[in-house]
Every structure is written in C-alpha cells, then in structure tokens.
Amino acid sequence: MPSVLIFGGSGKVAKFITASLVKQDYKVYSVIRREDHVPELRELGATPIIQSLEDSTVAELTATIQTSTPDLVIFAAGAGLRGFEDPNLSILVDRDTAIRVFDAMAEANGTKRLITISTIDARNRDKPSPTWYNEEDRKSSDKLWGAVPTYVKAKFEADKDLVEQNSRRRLDYTIIRPTWYGDDEPTGKVKAGFAGFSPKVSRKDVADVFVACIENPATIGCVFEVSGGEVPIHEAVQRVAEDKVNTFGEMYR
Numbered sequence: 001m002p003s004v005l006i007f008g009g010s011g012k013v014a015k016f017i018t019a020s021l022v023k024q025d026y027k028v029y030s031v032i033r034r035e036d037h038v039p040e041l042r043e044l045g046a047t048p049i050i051q052s053l054e055d056s057t058v059a060e061l062t063a064t065i066q067t068s069t070p071d072l073v074i075f076a077a078g079a080g081l082r083g084f085e086d087p088n089l090s091i092l093v094d095r096d097t098a099i100r101v102f103d104a105m106a107e108a109n110g111t112k113r114l115i116t117i118s119t120i121d122a123r124n125r126d127k128p129s130p131t132w133y134n135e136e137d138r139k140s141s142d143k144l145w146g147a148v149p150t151y152v153k154a155k156f157e158a159d160k161d162l163v164e165q166n167s168r169r170r171l172d173y174t175i176i177r178p179t180w181y182g183d184d185e186p187t188g189k190v191k192a193g194f195a196g197f198s199p200k201v202s203r204k205d206v207a208d209v210f211v212a213c214i215e216n217p218a219t220i221g222c223v224f225e226v227s228g229g230e231v232p233i234h235e236a237v238q239r240v241a242e243d244k245v246n247t248f249g250e251m252y253r
C-alpha cells in the first residue's frame with residue numbers, strides 16, 4: 001500500500017487530498033497540531049500524528065518521517081489567519097517550519113519525494129515582475145504584498161531555500177503556487193504553469209492538482225502556478241510536466 005505523510009494534515013486542502021488518497025488505498029499519515037482534529041481525520045481514514053510543527057526540532061521531524069516511512073511527503077501547513085494576526089507566526093510556520101521539514105527529509109534519508117504548497121507571487125519583489133504577468137496581475141501582486149507582506153515573503157524564502165539548497169538535500173520536489181482560492185464548487189479544470197492571478201480557483205481543484213502531481217513523477221523539479229481555467233486537471237499537470245515548467249527561475253529569486 002503506498003503511503004503519504006502530510007504535514008499540516010488538518011488543513012482544508014490537506015483534507016481534500018486525504019479523502020482522495022484514502023479512496024485510492026493510500027495509507028495517509030497526518031501530522032496535526034490540535035487534538036480536536038483527531039476524530040475528523042480518523043473519519044477521513046487518516047492516521048493522525050499529534051506534533052506541533054512550529055515547536056518541533058529537525059530531529060523530532062526526522063523521527064516522524066523515519067517512523068512512518070512514507071513514499072511521499074506533502075507540506076500543506078500554513079499559519080493562515082494566525083499568521084495574519086501575528087506575522088511572526090508566518091515566519092515560524094510558513095518559512096522556518098517548512099525549511100525544517102526539508103532538512104528532516106534529508107536527514108531521514110528515506111523518501112525524497114516532496115510536494116509543497118506555496119503561493120502565487122512568492123518572489124523577490126526587488127526584481128522585475130514575471131514576464132507573463134499582465135496589468136491585472138501586477139495590481140493583484142501589489143494588493144497581495146500590501147496586505148500580507150510577511151506571509152508572502154515567508155513562502156518565498158521557504159521556496160528559495162528548497163530550490164537553492166537542493167544540491168545538498170537532493171529532494172525530488174514539486175512546488176505548487178496557487179492563486180487565491182475559496183470553497184467554490186470544483187470544476188475539475190484549471191490553468192497550470194505560467195497561470196497568473198485570475199480567475200481564482202476552487203480549493204478542491206487545488207487539492208486535485210496535488211493528487212495529479214503524485215501520480216505524475218515527471219512533475220519533479222517543476223514550480224508552477226495554478227489559477228481557475230479550462231484544462232482538465234490531469235492534462236494541465238501533464239503539460240506542466242512535459243514543459244518542465246519553472247516559474248521560479250533565477251530572475252525571480
């Protein structure tokens with residue numbers, strides 16, 4: 001039975017991923033911070049592991065990976081609203097915790113496959129806007145960085161660390177960078193790659209992009225945006241894999 005370890009398993013995207021994977025007979029280990037999420041995760045078919053990521057050392061995270069020996073790791077945690085209220089938590093969870101998980105995977109020396117969730121526009125804002133952005137994207141970028149600068153910077157720094165330290169860690173990573181999403185009805189279709197901000201995408205469709213990446217090892221090394229669109233998810237992800245899309249080249253970091 002294939003197995004997955006999800007850091008941030010109680011998150012909304014993570015729960016959609018869990019439900020899909022359990023249906024496909026995956027064993028899902030779900031690292032969560034709060035005890036009260038246990039019943040819901042058990043109901044979904046996951047095996048919860050209580051461990052607050054922001055309070056865990058690399059050694060403790062390494063132990064979790066070594067105990068569960070997953071075939072694949074997903075990083076889906078984020079400080080979310082807690083981070084918007086206290087930006088230090090964005091730094092702690094969205095950046096530092098993510099980096100500790102990357103280090104723990106290298107230390108565990110087991111699975112190398114990692115899929116992480118970042119955000120659209122996580123980039124060095126001192127450099128020019130991405131070439132594929134239009135006027136509306138540039139305005140959306142100003143809005144995002146104006147509203148939650150610490151959060152976007154934290155995601156950027158985690159992605160940068162993952163990409164730039166990979167000659168040391170040697171992880172098989174994929175970074176998914178969705179635009180804004182909400183709980184709209186999923187359409188089963190997205191735009192993936194150099195996608196830009198608009199239109200927004202459904203959270204469940206983002207989760208299905210994860211699942212499509214799990215099923216498509218040719219997405220290893222890809223860093224790509226996801227917004228609402230018209231291409232069936234598997235096909236959109238296959239195109240990303242074939243084109244080896246990397247929206248986080250040197251020009252943007």
Ligand SMILES: NC(=O)c1ccc[n+]([C@@H]2O[C@H](COP(=O)([O-])OP(=O)(O)OC[C@H]3O[C@@H](n4cnc5c(N)ncnc54)[C@H](OP(=O)(O)O)[C@@H]3O)[C@@H](O)[C@H]2O)c1
Pocket residue numbers: 007008009010011012013014031032033034051052053054055076077078079080081093117118119120177178179180181182203
């Ligand atoms: N919403 C958007 O438009 C958007 C767009 C692009 C990217 N993203 C990113 O996508 C990611 C997932 O989104 P989502 O909608 O699933 O968010 P979510 O529901 O807020 O999930 C984040 C999860 O991380 C967990 N977490 C936080 N701190 C933790 C810790 N110390 N230890 C263990 N778990 C911890 C949270 O658990 P608790 O509930 O216990 O805190 C929560 O379950 C987030 O990183 C978000 O920033 C969001």
